Amino acid sequence: xxxxxxxxxxxxxxxxxxxxxxxxxxxxxxxxxxxxxxxxxxxxxxxxxxxxxxxxxxxxxxxxxxxxxxxxxxxxxxxxxxxxxxxxxxxxxxxxxxxxxxxxxxxxxxxxxxxxxxxxxxxxxxxxxxxxxxxxxxxxxxxxxxxxxxxxxxxxxxxxxxxxxxxxxxxxxxxxxxxxxxxxxxxxxxxxxxxxxxxxxxxxxxxxxxxxxxxxxxxxxxxxxxxxxxxxxxxxxxxxxxxxxxxxxxxxxxxxxxxxxxxxxxxxxxxxxxxxxxxxxxxxxxxxxxxxxxxxxxxxxxxxxxxxxxxxxxxxxxxxxxxxxxxxxxxxxxxxxxxxxxxxxxxxxxxxxxxxxxxxxxxxxxxxxxxxxxxxxxxxxxxxxxxxxxxxxxxxxxxxxxxxxxxxxxxxxxxxxxxxxxxxxxxxxxxxxxxxxxxxxxxxxxxxxxxxxxxxxxxxxxxxxxxxxxxxxxxxxxxxxxxxxxxxxxxxxxxxxxxxxxxxxxxxxxxxxxxxxxxxxxxxxxxxxxxxxxxxxxxxxxxxxxxxxxxxxxxxxxxxxxxxxxxxxxxxxxxxxxxxxxxxxxxxxxxxxxxxxxxxxxxxxxxx
Amino acid sequence: xxxxxxxxxxxxxxxxxxxxxxxxxxxxxxxxxxxxxxxxxxxxxxxxxxxxxxxxxxxxxxxxxxxxxxxxxxxxxxxxxxxxxxxxxxxxxxxxxxxxxxxxxxxxxxxxxxxxxxxxxxxxxxxxxxxxxxxxxxxxxxxxxxxxxxxxxxxxxxxxxxxxxxxxxxxxxxxxxxxxxxxxxxxxxxxxxxxxxxxx
Numbered sequence: 031x032x033x034x035x036x037x038x039x040x041x042x043x044x045x046x047x048x049x050x051x052x053x054x055x056x057x058x059x060x061x062x063x064x065x066x067x068x069x070x071x072x073x074x075x076x077x078x079x080x081x082x083x084x085x086x087x088x089x090x091x092x093x094x095x096x097x098x099x100x101x102x103x104x105x106x107x108x109x110x111x112x113x114x115x116x117x118x119x120x121x122x123x124x125x126x127x128x129x130x131x132x133x134x135x136x137x138x139x140x141x142x143x144x145x146x147x148x149x150x151x152x153x154x155x156x157x158x159x160x161x162x163x164x165x166x167x168x169x170x171x172x173x174x175x176x177x178x179x180x181x182x183x184x185x186x187x188x189x190x191x192x193x194x195x196x197x198x199x200x201x202x203x204x205x206x207x208x209x210x211x212x213x214x215x216x217x218x219x220x221x222x223x224x225x226x227x228x229x230x231x232x233x234x235x236x237x238x239x240x241x242x243x244x245x246x247x248x249x250x251x252x253x254x255x256x257x258x259x260x261x262x263x264x265x266x267x268x269x270x271x272x273x274x275x276x277x278x279x280x281x282x283x284x285x286x287x288x289x290x291x292x293x294x295x296x297x298x299x300x301x302x303x304x305x306x307x308x309x310x311x312x313x314x315x316x317x318x319x320x321x322x323x324x325x326x327x328x329x330x331x332x333x334x335x336x337x338x339x340x341x342x343x344x345x346x347x348x349x350x351x352x353x354x355x356x357x358x359x360x361x362x363x364x365x366x367x368x369x370x371x372x373x374x375x376x377x378x379x380x381x382x383x384x385x386x387x388x389x390x391x392x393x394x395x396x397x398x399x400x401x402x403x404x405x406x407x408x409x410x411x412x413x414x415x416x417x418x419x420x421x422x423x424x425x426x427x428x429x430x431x432x433x434x435x436x437x438x439x440x441x442x443x444x445x446x447x448x449x450x451x452x453x454x455x456x457x458x459x460x461x462x463x464x465x466x467x468x469x470x471x472x473x474x475x476x477x478x479x480x481x482x483x484x485x486x487x488x489x490x491x492x493x494x495x496x497x498x499x500x501x502x503x504x505x506x507x508x509x510x511x512x513x514x515x516x517x518x519x520x521x522x523x524x525x526x527x528x529x530x531x532x533x534x535x536x537x538x539x540x541x542x543x544x545x546x547x548x549x550x551x552x553x554x555x556x557x558x559x560x561x562x563x564x565x566x567x568x569x570x571x572x573x574x575x576x577x578x579x580x581x582x583x584x585x586x587x588x589x590x591x592x593x594x595x596x597x598x599x600x601x602x603x604x605x606x607x608x609x610x611x612x613x614x615x616x617x618x619x620x621x622x623x624x625x626x627x628x629x630x631x632x633x634x635x636x637x638x
Numbered sequence: 639x640x641x642x643x644x645x646x647x648x649x650x651x652x653x654x655x656x657x658x659x660x661x662x663x664x665x666x667x668x669x670x671x672x673x674x675x676x677x678x679x680x681x682x683x684x685x686x687x688x689x690x691x692x693x694x695x696x697x698x699x700x701x702x703x704x705x706x707x708x709x710x711x712x713x714x715x716x717x718x719x720x721x722x723x724x725x726x727x728x729x730x731x732x733x734x735x736x737x738x739x740x741x742x743x744x745x746x747x748x749x750x751x752x753x754x755x756x757x758x759x760x761x762x763x764x765x766x767x768x769x770x771x772x773x774x775x776x777x778x779x780x781x782x783x784x785x786x787x788x789x790x791x792x793x794x795x796x797x798x799x800x801x802x803x804x805x806x807x808x809x810x811x812x813x814x815x816x817x818x819x820x821x822x823x824x825x826x827x828x829x830x831x832x833x834x835x836x837x838x
Contacts, residue, residue, distance in 0.1 A: 037666045037674070141677065165673075165700075198675035198700035199659075201666060274698040344703045366705075366762045368722045369755055373748040375649065375686045375716075375740045430745065591744055596684045600744035610782075611651075611684075 031205050038202045040195040043166040044133065045070035046204055047173035048103045051129070052211035053077060055095035057088040059470065060499035061107030062142040063196040064135035068105055069502070072511045081502055081511040084440070084470040085110035089117040089132070096121075096130040096186075097224065099213040101177050105133035108149050109439065113471070115152075118186070122156035123234045124224055125184035125241075128213055129177035136192045138314050139341030142498075144420060144439060146339055148315040153188045153292035154322075157238045159245050160188040160292040161254065162270045166200040172289060175254060181213065183241050183248075190291070192314060194271045194341065246293045254289030255298060264356050265306030267299070267319060267330070275347040276312040280356065291319060296326050303328045310335075310354060314342040376428050381597040382573075382613025384538035384564025385491045389426040390593050390623065391545045392416055392460065392489075393433040395552075399592065402432045414552075415450055415457045419443040419472075421464035422498045423491050430592045434462065441471025448475070448484040458552050460487045465521060466496035466504040473524060479557050480529045487551040487558045490521055491538075493566035501569060525559045532556060538564025541622040567613055575631040576612040577621055579605045583628035590620045590629065640798045641694030643702045645724055648713030649738045650678070650685045653786030656813060657711070658689035660790060663809040664801050665693040675700040684738075686717055693799065711793050713772070713785060714738050719756045725763050730796055734772040734789060768792075768836065775828060781818075784825035791829020 038046065044067050048056070056079040058068035072079040082088035085106040092104035106114060111134045118132060134149040153160035161176050163169040169191065176187040222230050249255065261282045268276045269288040277285070286302045288294070303309050311320045311332035320332035335350035336342070351357035379386050393399040396413025406427065418424055418434035419442065427434040436446050447461035463472045468490050479486060496502040503509045508518035525533050532554050536543040544562055551558035584605055590598050591605075597612040598605065598620060607620070609632065621629040644661065648654035655676050665672045676689045690702045704723045709730045712718030718733040725731060733756070742748040753769065760767050770792065776785040787810065794806065806826065814822055 035666065037662050037672055194675060194700060198673060199662060200673045200697075200700070201671060271700070274700065277698045343701055344699045348703075366723045366759075368720055369751050369759050371748070372716065372719055373740045373742045373750065375684070377685045378741060380684065430741075591741075594741065596741060598744065599739050600746065601739065 031207055031209075033203045034206050036202050036204065037199050038166045038170070039066065039197055039199045040163065040166050040169045040191055041066035041197070042070050043169040043202050043204075044173050044189075044191070046202075047170040048131070048177075049074055049077065050205055050208050051101060051174040051177040052208070053101040053103050053177070055092065055100050055102040056080075056105070057082045057091045057102070058105040059083070059085045059088055059110060060496050060502040061110050061135070062499055063137060063193040064105045064107045064110070064133060065499045065502065066196075067103070067133060068511065071103070072513070075512070079511050081504060083505055085114035086117055089114040089121065092130060092132070093117055093121050093126075096126040096128045098128065098217050099215045100128040101212040102128060102130050103133065104130070106135070107143065108134055108136040108147050109143060109145065110134075111149055111152055113440065118152070119156050120226060121186045122158050122238065123226060123231060125234070125237070126180055126186055127218065129180035130186040131173065131176045131180060131189050132186050133189045133191065135196050136190065136315070138192050138194075141193050144437065146315065148318060149188075150190055150291060150316070150318045153190075156188070157242050158185050158188050158292075159183065159290065160190055161289055162190050162291045163195060163289070164270050164273045164287075165195065166198070166202045168289065169195065170202050170204055172254065177212065179248075183245055184237075185241055188292075190270075192271055242293055246296070249290050249293055249295040250297050252290055255295060256285075256287045256289070257302070258285035258287060260284040262306050264308045264310060264354075265302055266310055266312055267302070267323065268312040269319065270314060272312045272314050272342050272347075275342060275344045278344055279347045279351050283356070288319070294319070294322050294326070299323055299326060299328055303330075308354070310350075312336065312342075312347055312350075315339065377425050378428070378594055378596050379422065379425055380567040381595055381611045382567035382570060382617040383422070384493050384562070384566065385423045385426065386593050386595060387538055387541045387619045388489060388491060388544050388548070388562045389423070389431045389433040390619070391541070391548055392462070393431045393592070395548075399430065399432050404429070406432055411455065411457055413457055415455065415459050417443040417446040417450065417459065417461045419461075419463040419467045421467050423462060423464055426594075428594070431594050440467055441475055444472055444475025444479060444488055447486040447488070448479055448482065451484050451486050452482075458487070460489055460548075460552070462489045462491060464497075465490060465492040465494065465506050466502075468521060469505045469519065473528075476525060476530065476559070477528050484557055485555050487548070487560065489548065490559065490561045492521060492561055492563045495566050495569055497566045497568065501566065521561055522559075530557055530559050532558040533561070534559070535561040535563060538562045539617055539619060541619055565616075567617075570613060570616050572616055573614055575614040576609040577607050577614060577618065577629050578609070578632050579607060580628045580630050581605070583626045585626055585628075587625060589623055589625060593620055593623065595620060641692070641697070642709070642797065642799055643707045644691045644693070644709045644711065644793075645702055645707045645721055646689040646691065646711045646713075647717040647721055648687050648786075649717060650687050652687070652713040653783065654687045654713055655689050657786040657790045658691045660787075660809045660813050662691055663812055664805050665799070667805045667808060668799070668801060670799070671695060671697045673697045673700040686720070688721075708798070709793065709796070711789055713789060715753070715756055716740070716750060719751055719759060722759045722763065725760065727763055728766065729764050731760050731764060731767040732789065732793055733767070733769050734785065735769050736773045770832070775832065776825060779821060779825050779828060781821055784822055787822040787825040788829040791826035792833040793829075794826070795830050795833030
């Protein structure tokens with residue numbers, strides 16, 4: 031077998047490595063920064079890859095495939111593992127048959143998530159081994175070790191990456207072909223292992239503890255954990271991308287570089303501590319290594335000098351090095367600062383976004399956009415409360431729309447709306463949820479609303495794709511992860527099927543229809559659902575007759591600017607529409623909203 | 639050999655990441671170590687985009703640290719202005735003379751800095767500043783979307799790592815679809831040509 035040299039992201043390297051390790055099944059729900067793993071695996075036609083409805087289902091499908099003896103990869107973002115925690119814990123209890131590796135892609139610094147969490151704790155909670163690569167080469171190498179480990183120790187393996195590993199490209203030397211490894215495909219009936227009745231679970235739990243003892247022995251000798259000899263004044267324990275920053279800052283230190291971060295190797299750590307005068311842990315987010323090393327009775331420092339949240343970087347590690355006295359202050363020239371008050375570029379809904387019209391309408395009901403102050407707070411309750419959800423549409427929170435009052439986690443909008451209504455608030459309540467999020471975990475919320483007779487309105491913004499993570503297909507799109515036509519699940523079909531009688535489906539780009547549908551849903555003091563359907567602007571290829579402003583008719587009322595469309599700009603006191611980005615005939619929302627009919631197709635008469 | 643830390647910044651849709659991918663591939667083909675990391679935030683279109691590219695014999699951190707960037711290549715002026723503290727003393731700054739206005743400017747709540755302010759802020763660190771009209775040059779080539787490759791060509795003239803023309807061509811070919819390849823190769827060559835006529 032030959033090797034080739036490629037520049038790959040961590041996610042691409044994981045996909046290649048898993049493929050070379052012989053996986054036959056891959057499951058995932060899209061989520062930054064994990065999405066590209068399944069996207070890359072889906073390209074291989076000799077494996078089965080699916081976008082699952084949500085992470086819980088992904089884990090269950092993965093577990094089933096593993097029981098059949100097949101090597102399986104399940105990938106998700108950090109908060110996805112919260113959704114999948116139930117089957118993940120179950121998998122840890124039953125064990126596996128074919129190698130099962132679960133990727134948790136954490137997002138330190140919250141680049142694109144609703145929160146920050148350190149999923150290394152899940153390894154300890156579930157009593158499973160955890161590997162952490164520091165770059166793409168390790169991502170490729172370690173994922174193959176992970177499958178071997180899984181089968182050898184009868185356990186799912188948690189493979190933990192972070193945004194900076196998932197999305198950074200670095201050089202990888204990899205094999206140029208796939209050699210099928212792993213077990214023979216067959217389900218072996220074994221109720222004591224696979225049926226978790228209390229009597230059986232009580233048999234499995236001691237197995238888990240015994241497995242951890244064996245894994246601890248393995249950790250002492252595995253080449254995943256590396257000693258790098260250097261100066262004995264300071265010994266650095268590190269893992270993941272933190273190691274990369276530490277290597278630059280502590281260039282001559284002795285290192286214990288951990289590729290397997292759970293369970294830890296106690297003897298190796300004791301010996302390492304004995305070798306060096308001072309022990310320092312460099313890790314991102316929680317003091318996970320630090321605390322688990324302290325439990326072994328080893329004196330070590332770490333988070334006393336390093337940030338406990340946010341993304342780590344070389345400057346922060348350098349600052350710590352100065353504090354612990356291994357580095358003197360840098361002789362760099364004095365601090366230079368960028369200009370004060372540079373305008374930000376907050377993410378916005380795209381030009382031609384099918385959500386913009388619906389949000390404009392919601393933002394004007396009860397003059398919400400005027401009641402809320404610049405920070406989105408208000409002294410009095412608005413006539414309309416909008417519970418929101420996770421997706422591009424969460425961006426409608428920003429000015430000028432300000433059309434979202436809550437966003438917690440996938441699918442929460444509907445439950446929160448029910449809760450507000452049952453608590454007795456006097457305002458009307460609208461839950462806003464996207465199509466992919468609705469499939470992910472909005473359905474159970476709707477069932478709850480029907481069962482408990484919630485008097486709320488649910489607006490499903492259906493753009494036909496999982497847009498924010500980069501346009502992945504989902505159960506409502508009719509196309510599989512591997513690009514094949516498949517069954518299409520109907521949102522309105524589900525809603526009617528569970529017993530909602532007031533269901534309307536409207537064209538997202540027909541402002542009048544959207545307005546009257548939302549109005550009538552709000553007037554109906556029972557559960558109503560409005561599906562606002564329109565193609566995602568990024569997927570929308572047709573683009574002609576860009577709009578422009580007829581300045582003779584324009585009276586500068588500013589209504590069009592309240593849509594928040596990035597194409598509509600005001601320069602030197604005059605409004606204009608950027609022809610490079612305007613979606614033209616595909617959208618026309620601004621034209622429909624302009625009270626002076628001053629927005630016209632570029633083919634129309636206009637004074638320049 | 640020289641390590642090179644190159645920061646490329648722009649607005650979503652300008653091809654910032656593609657430009658740094660091409661330079662990364664060129665460095666890989668030359669047998670160097672490469673690390674590259676992008677930050678996009680959440681926006682599909684129109685948000686700030688930053689790409690960190692580090693090239694050398696051995697690269698550890700994927701992120702460039704403040705005060706250490708050898709080069710800042712900016713496709714838009716406001717995006718350039720955010721990274722003043724990243725450029726190293728005497729580093730090279732190349733800025734495309736283009737303003738893409740954020741919504742806050744249209745709504746009148748904030749002000750776009752003028753060219754002189756931006757240049758002065760960089761002068762705290764370096765005098766090697768090029769403000770070039772890349773958008774116009776790309777337009778003259780027949781498609782303003784070739785801006786990123788024109789800028790890359792311009793940058794290539796100043797890089798302390800010397801890449802063989804065949805390596806550039808191969809890297810561009812690898813990253814671009816065939817039907818837009820010719821115009822982009824012309825954009826790259828035009829960028830090099832314009833750069834060679836600039837003295838600094």
